[in-house]
Amino acid sequence: MNHLTKALLAAGVSLTLTACGAAAETAGQVGNAASTAAVCAEAVQIATANSDVTDPAAAADRAHKAADELTGLASRAANTTAAEAITKLATTYRETTAAELAATPAAWVREKTDQVAALTKACGG
Structure with a gap:
């Protein structure tokens, strides 16, 4: 094998490995996005x-139970x-x-609604 053939072969292998790495990275990003979407939902x-x-x-x-569940989900979210x-x-x-909740139920519902809206925005971005 001459030097030109070796160089072309090395370049081809390098290009193939680079393409495989990019494909793996893209697949990882798609997997993270799917994981985050599921966690957000x-x-x-x-x-x-x-x-x-x-x-x-x-x-x-119920709120305290939900807090425990949400904490577990936060640890699984790929999106910071x-x-x-x-x-x-x-x-x-x-x-x-x-x-x-007895004193200011409307304020609590409003705060929760605002935070769910913020969560929805964070999950979409």
């Missing part, structure tokens, strides 16, 4: 599942912005008290 479902605050103690218990939005929502749920 589940987070929105949890956050909007039951906003009934007529029984503040039961609503606070989405993970932060899920974590913020989980914190709001975790800090919810029956007294807060």
Whole structure:
């Protein structure tokens, strides 16, 4: 094999390896996007599942359970912005008290609604 043939063969192998690396990276990005989309959909479902605050103690218990579920989802989100939005929502749920729900239910629902909107925006970007 002459030098030109060796050089062309080496260039071809290098180009093939580069293309494989780019394809693997693209596949990883698509996988991360799909993973984040699934996590986001589940987070929105949890956050909007039951906003009934007529029984503040039961609503606070549901919020605390949702906080635990959301925390688990945040750790699975491939997108940092989405993970932060899920974590913020989980914190709001975790800090919810029956007294807060009894005193200012509309404010709590409004805050949760704003955070779900922020989550939806983070998941789309």
